[in-house]
Amino acid sequence: MMQRDTFAVLWRLAIRHPESSVKMIPMEEIFDDERTDDDLWYKDYMPNFQFLPKDRLPSGAKGGITYTTIVLDPGIFLPWLKRNLESSGVDFKRMTLHSLSDAYHLGHDILINATGAGPIYLDDIQDDNMELLKGQIMIIKSDYKKCFMRDDGKNYTYVIPRLDGKIVRRIHRSLPERFSIDLSDYDIVGHNVCIRPYRSSGMRIENEVKDGQKIVHAYGTSCIVRTPLIGTIEG
Structure with missing residues (x-):
């Protein structure tokens, strides 16, 4: 399975090549609808996989899981990968x-x-x-130390730790104790706006x-x- 193979390679990179920016991190996923075993096919492969108890779920959520995953910074990872490929004889x-x-x-x-x-x-x-979708994220400084994602069936709300900030998107509803709705409360590092290909x-x-x-x-x-x-x- 492609996702499982990718995870195994990136997990090894996190151990052997931390300079690549790949690192291990806790992850929480929250769902606003019911999920079957087929939806959670990865539960037998992800380290430290557990179902979240109901008292840890935000309002309106039907279920949640936690496990250890990996995160990387593309701005570091891609140049690192390019250098390693070039040193192996790959011509760009x-x-x-x-x-x-x-x-x-x-x-x-x-x-x-x-x-x-x-x-x-x-x-x-x-x-x-194929079509093009607009994406927009805000990068802020925060002491939040894990990945978080909520799927309401239409949109993903997520937090992804990076080196000097976090990516935050519609997150106040799920983590109000961590993320204010008032932008003046944040130390904003930057914004990313992009057009993403989607199939x-x-x-x-x-x-x-x-x-x-x-x-x-x-x-x-x-x-x-x-x-x-x-x-x-x-x-």
Whole structure:
């Protein structure tokens, strides 16, 4: 399973390479609807997994769980990963592609299509299931030391610890004792606003031979939680 494989690799990085920014951290998930064993398929794999007692649930919640997970800072992790790949002989090239066939001349054995929003625009893909979603987060200084996520069926509210702050989104309703509704109470580090690619039908993991190229399509992963980046490659 791709998510499980990704978690195992990142767990090892947290132990062996803390400079990568990957670290272990407690996680709480709160649900506003009922969850089945199929929904919680990961309960047998996550360290320290437990169901939260009802007296620890915020108002309106139907259930909750806690376990140990990992967190990383992309601004540190991606440059670290790039340096390690380059030291292993990987060559990075920057270019503009209007279609996957534009890469044919590079002389590769396999082309991996992990182009983010690219499948919307690439002439030989044009995936109608892809769309762009707006994302906005605030980074603040806080002494809150764990991850928190609440799913109300439509939106995710979450806190993700980073190096010098926390990502906070619609969190006052769930953790009012920790996070004020008054912005003047926060030491704001910064804001991030972005456009995120999203695939309504889920990930596309597929082999294809097209215009003489062997292609592995690997895009459409979730941008919120449990992104199976490494497991996608190994799968």
